[in-house]
Amino acid sequence: MKPLSLPKGIGMNSIAEIKTILHHYIAETDDVQVLSKLEQYVKKLLSKEDKIIAYTAQGQPLNQAAYKREIDDAIAEVDRGEIISQEEMEKDL
DSSP states (O other): OOOOOOTOOOSSSHHHHHHHHHHHHHHOOHHHHHHHHHHHHHHHHHOOOSSSEEEEOOEEEEEEHHHHHHHHHHHHHHHHTTOOOOOHHHHHH
């Protein structure tokens, strides 16, 4: 693919500008392989499975499957009696 030639004044400063650049790249190529790979990549980025929907208390990102595992693990801890009362927690603070 040849280097992209964008109109003057278009930079990478906003969502609209990024969309314009991507649109130009897509419009400029007729390579089916490139377009197919781009389509697959975008689908994966936007898929519900891989989309980050929450973060742990330590700041780790969680997708839907990991979030469900965290919830299931927490429920299992409660079922095993691995809990502390609010009063006990407040004493530790």
